[in-house]
Amino acid sequence: MTNPIQAMFEAGIVEATDFPPESRYSGLPTKTIKGLDGRVITYVTRRFVAQPDAFATQAYRVVTQGERLDQIAATDIGNPEGFWHLCDANGAVFAEELEVPGREVRLTLPQGVPGAEEEL
Template identity: 35%
Template sequence: MTTDPVQLLIEAGAIPSSPFGPNSRYHGVPLGHHVSDAGDPGTAYVLRRFIPQRRDIAVVAEHIVESGERPELLAARTLGDAELYWRLADANAVTDPFALTDTLGQRVAIPLPPGM
């Protein structure tokens, strides 16, 4: 049995185990917490999210960047949800989503939409 106050609150349902929605890149990533020397419950934080390897991401199409495109607009058009821009970033192995659309004519891999 744990005596960790934050874990007890999570288990009691007072703190959601994942405060992030299903479209968030952090959905399902466990929470950690920092306990101060004073013993108070501390500060919750998100543990490390490991980006999947490109070889493990199913790519279904390729898109050529045109003028005025932005990552979230591309995600809305290709994946059906602007909040899924991070899936495009993961599939193209970039940490800055704007790197996807900064260069006209750049090829962007489009991953399989969620749920397929």
């Protein structure tokens, strides 16, 4: 059975939109490939992540028992879906890498936003 939403995209009934600005995929182009069965498959191109030192540090915080990265992101950066910012800034591929009790997590400004020490 064909996915009905994908079928609507392919038929042009529903227009595919870019990712919202807060998404880690915002601004990335999409490409298509034709599957062996003839279906056209749309995918997002690869996202290259900057090195952690490209982010300006604001503060550090220590993870407590049972804390998840989305909770930390909600509390400390105001957006639970922004957990991926913390992953990028701390060089983590998976959120679980930062969810270790006692782990110090670096809180940063978004990439490209200079910190106070960089403005001098």
